[in-house]
Amino acid sequence: MKTRTLLTTTIATTAIAGLLTLASVANAGPSCGGKNYNKGGHAKYSQMSEADRTEHRQKRLDRISTKLGLSEEQKTKFQALRQNSRNEIKPLRNEKRALRKEIRQLDPNASDYSAKLADAANRQAELTRQMIIARGNKRQQMATILTPEQLAKKKEMRAKRKGGFHKRMHRKHHGKKHQQS
Numbered sequence: 664m665k666t667r668t669l670l671t672t673t674i675a676t677t678a679i680a681g682l683l684t685l686a687s688v689a690n691a692g693p694s695c696g697g698k699n700y701n702k703g704g705h706a707k708y709s710q711m712s713e714a715d716r717t718e719h720r721q722k723r724l725d726r727i728s729t730k731l732g733l734s735e736e737q738k739t740k741f742q743a744l745r746q747n748s749r750n751e752i753k754p755l756r757n758e759k760r761a762l763r764k765e766i767r768q769l770d771p772n773a774s775d776y777s778a779k780l781a782d783a784a785n786r787q788a789e790l791t792r793q794m795i796i797a798r799g800n801k802r803q804q805m806a807t808i809l810t811p812e813q814l815a816k817k818k819e820m821r822a823k824r825k826g827g828f829h830k831r832m833h834r835k836h837h838g839k840k841h842q843q844s
Contacts, residue, residue, distance in 0.1 A: 720745070730820065731813045740808045748801040752794055759790045 711719065724745075728738050766783050769776060806814060 727817075731809070731816055733809075733813070737808055737813075741805075744801060744804055744808065748797065751797050755790050755794050755797070759787065759794075762787055762790070 708716065708719070724738065724742055727733075728741075733741060762783060766780065766787075769779055769783070773779070809817065
C-alpha cells in the first residue's frame with residue numbers, strides 16, 4: 664500500500680514538474696543568438712544594441728530603396744534626411760519620456776498638484792507640437808527627394824501595411840471569441 668502511494672506521489676510530482684518546466688519554456692519565447700524576441704519573432708527595437716539598430720535601419724533602407732527604385736543619389740539623400748530627422752526628434756522624445764516620469768512622480772495630495780500637473784501638460788503639448796512639425800517637415804523634404812511615381816508607390820505601400828495591421832488585430836481579437844463559442 665505504501666509503495667503504491669509513494670509511486671502515485673512520485674508520478675504526480677514528476678508530471679507537475681514537467682508541466683511547470685514546459686510552461687516556463689513557453690513563456691520565455693523564442694530566442695536566437697542571445698537576442699531578445701517578442702511573440703512575433705522580431706527583436707524589440709528598444710532592446711537592440713546600437714550596432715543592431717544601425718544594421719536594422721540599413722536593411723530597411725535597402726528594402727525600401729529596392730521597392731521604390733531609388734537611385735544612389737536619392738538613397739543618399741533619403742538616408743541623410745532620416746538621420747537628421749532622428750537627431751531632431753530624439754531629444755524631444757527623451758524630454759517627453761522624462762516629463763512622463765515627472766508626472767508619475769507628482770504627489771496627488773500636494774497642495775500645488777493641479778498647478779504642477781497643468782504646467783507639465785502644457786510642456787507635453789509643446790513637445791508634441793514640435794514633434795508633429797518636425798515629422799511634417801521630414802514628409803515635406805521627402806516629397807522633394809522622391810518622384811511623383813515613387814511617392815504614390817510609398818503611399819500605396821503604407822496603406823497596404825496599415826490594412827494588414829488592422830486585419831491582424833481583427834483576427835487577434837475576434838478570432839478568439841469565435842473559438843470559444
